[in-house]
Amino acid sequence: DTAVSQTPKYLVTQMGNDKSIKCEQNLGHDTMYWYKQDSKKFLKIMFSYNNKELIINETVPNRFSPKSPDKAHLNLHINSLELGDSAVYFCASSQGGASGETQYFGPGTRLLVL
Amino acid sequence: KNQVEQSPQSLIILEGKNCTLQCNYTVSPFSNLRWYKQDTGRGPVSLTIMTFSENTKSNGRYTATLDADTKQSSLHITASQLSDSASYICVVILNYGGSQGNLIFGKGTKLSVKP
Numbered sequence: 001d002t003a004v005s006q007t008p009k010y011l012v013t014q015m016g017n018d019k020s021i022k023c024e025q026n027l028g029h030d031t032m033y034w035y036k037q038d039s040k041k042f043l044k045i046m047f048s049y050n051n052k053e054l055i056i057n058e059t060v061p062n063r064f065s066p067k068s069p070d071k072a073h074l075n076l077h078i079n080s081l082e083l084g085d086s087a088v089y090f091c092a093s094s095q096g097g098a099s100g101e102t103q104y105f106g107p108g109t110r111l112l113v114l
Numbered sequence: 115k116n117q118v119e120q121s122p123q124s125l126i127i128l129e130g131k132n133c134t135l136q137c138n139y140t141v142s143p144f145s146n147l148r149w150y151k152q153d154t155g156r157g158p159v160s161l162t163i164m165t166f167s168e169n170t171k172s173n174g175r176y177t178a179t180l181d182a183d184t185k186q187s188s189l190h191i192t193a194s195q196l197s198d199s200a201s202y203i204c205v206v207i208l209n210y211g212g213s214q215g216n217l218i219f220g221k222g223t224k225l226s227v228k229p
Contacts (some may be wrong), residue, residue, distance in 0.1 A: 004157070041201065043158070043219040090157050105157030 003027050004106035006091050012112045013081055020077045021109045023091030031055075032074035033103065034066060035090040043090070049074050050096075081113045116141045118206050118220035126226045131194055135223045137187040137204030145207040149178050149189045152201045152222065161189070161202075194227045201225070 004025045013019055025032060033056075034046040048056035052068040063079045074091060088108045094101040118139045127133050139147070146165045150158035162171045162178040164187070170179045175192045191198055201222040208218065 041222055043203065043205075045217055092157070102160045102163060105159070107157050108155070 004091055004093055004104050006089075006106040006109050008109060009107065010110050010112075012114065014114055015081055015083060017081050018077070018079045019081060019111075020075055021089055021091075021111075022073070022075045023106060024073050025091075025093040025104070025106075026072065027093055027095075027104060029093040029095050029104075030071055031094045031096060031101070032068065032071070033092040033094075034074065034076050035092060035105075037088040037090060037108070039087070047074075047076075081111075083113050086111055086113045116206075116208065116218050118204055118218050120202075120204050120220040120223050122223060123221070124224040124226070126228060127194055129194060129196055129227050129229050132190065132192050133194060133225065135189045135191075135202050135204075135225070137189070137220055139185050139187070139204070139206045139218070139220075141185075141206040141208060141218050143208060144182065144185075147178075147180055147187050148205045148207070149176070149187075150203040150205060152203055154200070158203055191225075194225075196227050196229060199225060199227045 007022045031050045033048045035043050036046055037043045046060045047066045049068045051071050065077045068074045088110050090108045091106040092103040094103045121136045144166055148163045149161040151161050152158040161173050161176050164171050164180045166182040177190045180187045201224050203222040204220040206218045
């Protein structure tokens with residue numbers, strides 16, 4: 001009964017490939033997010049969706065395309081993977097999009113691009 | 115430039131001891147400040163959320179303080195346990211219409227509690 005789940009947990013792939021990471025939350029939350037945590041452990045928000053609609057898109061290359069088939073899912077598709085994409089990607093959710101809402105994070109997907 | 119700086123970078127303490135982690139920020143306009151605990155290989159878990167009007171907030175053995183004038187926050191851990199070993203991340207949220215998107219993360223303090 002994991003609240004926010006991500007698959008896969010580990011992803012090793014070659015440069016130039018296209019890959020997807022899936023995220024699901026069973027908390028009934030309206031807002032979901034994708035974060036990237038680099039090797040220096042900095043967490044940085046990439047995208048935010050509220051009720052399947054994109055509300056935040058930070059300066060992320062357009063090789064990254066989030067897709068929200070319903071409000072419980074926010075998948076991340078990455079085209080033409082580059083070495084610099086290697087990082088841990090965290091999905092999170094919150095009840096609403098307001099700044100006072102607690103975000104619940106998934107376990108992370110460790111992406112290694114060779 | 116909006117920044118969140120945490121100190122120390124890493125800390126080793128003995129089980130049962132107390133410790134204090136620091137967070138200084140230059141974020142403006144400020145909405146609220148959060149402390150997260152991130153176990154190795156796991157996602158961050160929220161410990162506390164504080165608005166600018168709150169000076170202190172506790173969650174079990176964790177007590178966070180906030181001085182909005184000096185733009186400093188601290189996280190005090192009492193009677194540390196081995197399970198407290200983790201990275202503690204300070205996050206400051208910008209106040210732009212209440213959006214969650216303007217989050218500025220610190221690098222974290224890596225705490226190791228030894229028996």
